[in-house]
Amino acid sequence: MRRRLIQSTLAVVLVVIAVFGVSLVIVETRTISNSAQERVDSEALRLASIVDSRILGDENVTARVLQDQVAGERYARVEIPGRAPIEIGDKPADEVIRATARGEEGETVTVEESRSSVTREVGRTLLIIGAVALLAVIAAVLLAVRQANRLASPLTDLAETAERLGSGDPRPRHKRYGVPELDRVADVLDGSAERIARMLTAERRLAADASHQLRTPLTALSMRLEEITLTDDPDIVKEEATIALTQVERLTDVVERLLTNSRDPRTGSAVFFDLDEVIHQQLAEWRPAYRSAGRAIVSSGKRHLRAVGTPGAVAQVLAALIENSLMHGGGTVALRTRVTGNQAVIEVTDEGPGVPADLGARIFERAISGRNSTGIGLAVARDLAEADGGRLEMLQAKPPVFGLFLSRTAADPSPEDGEPESTIR
Template sequence: MRRRLINSTLAVVLVVIAVFGISLVIVESRTIESSARESVQSDAVQLVGVVENRIAAGEKVSARALARQIDHDRYAVITVPGQAPIHLGTRPAGQVISATRTGAHGESAMVLESRTVVSQQIGRTLLVILAVALLAIAAAVVLAVQQARRLAAPLIDLAGTAERLGSGDPRPRHRRYGVPELDRVADVLDSSAERIAKMLTAERRLAADASHQLRTPLTALSMRLEEIIATDDHDTVEEEATIALSQVERLTDVVERLLTNSRDARSGSAVAFDLDEVIKQQLEEWRPAYRGEGRGISRSGTRGLRAVGTPGAVAQVLATLIENSLMHGAGSVVIHTRVTGNQAVAEVTDEGQGVPPDLGSRVFERTVSGRNSTGLGLAVARDLAEADGGRLELLQQRPPVFALFLAREGLQGRENGPDAPKGGPGEDRPPVR
C-alpha cells in the first residue's frame, strides 16, 4: 500500500511538472528571444540618435566616441555619408540577431548579437526550471512517504487490533489517528471490544454463579441420598425421596434462574409467597448437616408473613447465609423474622466471631473472602435479592447478623414461639449474644 501511495503521488507530481514545465520552458524561451531582439533594436536606435546629435552639433563621429553605446558582446556597423564605416566590437560568427536603423542625415546603424548568447540565457533558464522541478519531485517524495506512513501505520495498527480481538483479547485501545475514516473504524473496533468484554464477563460470571449456586442444592440432595442409603425403613426412604425430589425441583429452578439472569440481571419473577414455608424448607434441609456438626438451627420471630419475591431465589439467599454460618460461624444459628415498615425481614445470625472489621464494608463484593472461600456466595445472594426488588445487608458484624429485606404483601403478622420479642412488629430484633 505504501508503494502504491508513493507511486501515485509521484505520478501526479510528474504529470504536473511535465505539463507546466514544458509550457514554462516554451514561454521563457520566447520571452528571452523577444527580449534580445528588442534590446538589439534599442541599441540600433540609440546609436542612430547619438550619431545624429553629433552630426547636428558638428562633432566628429568616431568609434571611440560610440564605443560605450553598445554591450561588449555585440557588434555594430555605423555608416555616415562621406565617412568610412565605423565598426564597434567583434563580428559574431554563426547565426545572429540583427537590427538596422537609419537617421535623418542618411546615417545608419546596424547592431548584431550572436544567437549563442540567447541560447545560453535560455539554457540557464532551463537549468533553473529543472532544479525547481527536481526540488518539487524531492519534496513530493518526502510528502508521499510521510503520507503513506500516516495512512499505512494506522491500518497496520487497526489490523493488529482486529487480530487481538480475534485471539480473545477484548481490551479496547482507545487510540485515534487524526484521520476521520480511520478513527471511525477505531471507534467501531473499540465498541466491539467492549461488547465482547461484556459478553466474556457475563459468561465467566454465569459459570462462577452456576458453580456456586448449584453447589448448595447438590450438597443438600447428596445428604438426602445418603439418608436413603443408610436406612432400611421404607417410610423413611419414601420421605427422604420426596424431599430429594423437591430439591431436584429447586435445582431446576436455580438453573432456570441462572439462565434468566444471564440474559437480564433484572428480570425478576416476583410473586407473593409464604415466607414461613421457605424458612421451614431450609430448616429441614440443613438440620441434618448442623446435627452432624453438633450444632443447632432454629427460627424465631414473627410468623405468617407473606412476602413478594421469587421463592427459589429467596431460598437460595437463605441457603447461602445458612451455609456461611455452618462453614464460618459457630454455635446455634437462628433465622429471625420480623416486620419493619412495609417490608418483611429475615435475619440469619450465629454465635461465631462474625465478619472481620476490615471486610465489613466489602463483604458483598465478588472475590472478597476472609476464610479462603470463593467470595462469590454473598455477592450472588445480593444479586438474587436485588433482582426481585429486595436487598441483603450486614446489620451487625459481631456476632454476625445478615438481613434479607423483602416487600410485604400484607401488614398483619402474629408472634409465635418462646423467643418471640414482646415489642411491636416493627421493633422486634433477635437478642445480640
C-alpha cells in the same frame, strides 16, 4: 499502501511540473529572445542618433570614435552615403540577432549580436527551473512519505486492535490519530471492545454463580441419596426419595433462574408466598449437614408471614446464609422472622466469632472472603434479593446477624394480629 500513496503523490507532482514547467520554459525562452532583440534594436537606434549628431556638427565619424558606443560582444556597421562603411567589433560567425536603423542624414546602422548569448541565458533559466522542479519533487516525496505514515500507521494499529479483539483480548486502547475517519473507526473498535468485555465478564460471572449456586443443592441431594443407601427401611427410603425429588425440583429452578438472569437480569417472577414453607424447606435440607458437624439449626419468630418475592430466589439467599454460617460460624444457627413496618425480615445468626473488622461492609463484594472460600455466595445472595425488590444487609458483625428484607402484602395482618412467636428445632 505506503508505496501507493507515495507513487500517486509523485505522479501528480510530475504531471503538474510537466504541464507548468514546459509552459514556463516556452514563455521564458520567448521572453529572453524578445528582450535580446529589443536590446539590439535600441542599440541600433542609439548609434544612428549618435551618427546623425556628428554629421550635423561636421564632426568625424570613425570606428575609433564609435568604438565606445558599441558593446564589446556586438558588431556594428555604419554606412554613410559617399563614404566607406565603418565596421565596429568582430562580425559573429554563427547565427545572429540583427537590427537595422536609418538616420536622418541617410546613413544606415546595422547592429548584430551572436545568438549564443541568448542560448546561454535560456540555459541558465532552464537550470533554475529544473532546480526548482527537483526541489518540488523532493518536497512532494517527503510530504507523501509523511502523509503515508500518518495514514498507514493508524491503520496498522487498528488492524492490531481488531486482531486482539479476535484473539480474546477486549481491552480498549483509547488511542486517536487526528484523522476524523480513522478516529471514527477507533471509536467503533473501542466500543466493541467494551461490549465484548462486558459480555465476557457476564459469562464468567454466570459460570461462577452457577458453580456456586448449584453446589449447595447438589450437596444436599447427595446427602439424601447417601441416606437412602444406608437404610433398608422402605418408609425412610420413601421419605428421603420424596425430599430428594423436591431438591431436584429446586435444582431445576436454580438452573432456570440462572439462565433467565443471564438473558435479562430485570426479569423476575415475584409472587406472594408463605415464608414458613421456605424456612421449613431449608431446615429440612440443612439439618443433616449440621447434625454431622455436631451443631443445630433452629427457627423462631412470627409465623404465617407472607412476603413478595420469588420462593426459589429467597431459598437460595437463605441457603447462602446458612452455608456461610456452617463454614465460618459456630454454635447454633437461628433463623428468626419478624415484621418491621411494611416489610418482613428473616434474620440468620450464629454463635461464631462474627465478621472480621477489616471486611466490614465489603463482605458483599465479589471475591471478598474471610477464609478459603470463593467469596461469591453473599454477593450472589444480595443480587438475588435485590432482583425481587428486597435487600440483604449485615445487621450486626459480632455475633453475625444478616437480615433479608422482603415487602409484605397489604392484606397481611399487623404484627399484633399475627400468631405468637415460636421456636422450631
